Amino acid sequence: MEKMHRIILKNRKGQIGETMTWVVATLVVIAVLGVSIVFTKTANPFSKEIYSYDKEKDFLASLSVTNFLSENTNVNYLENLDKNSELKIESLLLTMPAGTRYKGEWSLDLENSGDSETINLNLKYLLFPEFFNIKIEKSNLKLNFWAKCPTTCK
């Protein structure tokens, strides 16, 4: 009787092994699907909000700067850059924040007959800034302005 029982058990070892394989495979499939579903749900919270990241096409920033340059006294300010004109340009930069959700700032690099000066607002919150460059040339002036945003300009 004992011997018979051992034989039956020995014969079932293959079946048990195969069943275990399928059970584990099923658990793996469920786990992979579960992780995928959780990942889809959690890793995608903001992706439904479509933002315009490309600040090179920031119409209002370009409009502000070109409007500013259409006034000759402002061009003179830029050509004879001193503390007052820097303050004026900083005021201009303050009127045009970059980004919607995370407000960034524009900086302006001014090149006049070989001399170069960068003007920015020095807001110290930029850990991983993104940069977008826009170039404008007027008479001897070359303006290069760019946006810096906290992590992203969206």
Add this chain to the structure above:
Amino acid sequence: MEKILSVYWFAILLIVAGGIVAMVLIFYGKPYDVRELEANALMNQVADCISTDGEMAYPLSELETNFLENCHINFKTENAKNQFYLALNFYDFNNIGAEVAKGFYEGNPNLKGDLIASSLFANEKSFYVLNKDGEQPKEIVVKMLVIIDKNGENA
């Protein structure tokens, strides 16, 4: 044994298919929220309309009159309730707190009151423009506030 395996395979197929359907529903089930783009497009249109060659295209005192028609803006949507609010304010560039002219709004003013409590989209931007309209300051900053409801369509 083969019968059991067939049933098992169908069960696995159903689980995998169900999982894929769930993921697709989660990913595509909500509509895309394009209100930031809408707000930007609206503000660009307004700025383009009221600023020409660096200057205000209209005198500040006359800007409010037929503003939407002049700027070719239409707030009509498929909803009966107006889904947009646009406010314009004008400040002196050299004294940014000082208003140089009375601001005005278009669209649904109730949206401004609902702003904190609900998930409306709001965006405020400004731009520099020259004003050649006599007594008022020459350099002004135009501030635009856009609020868009459209919660059903976007969120």
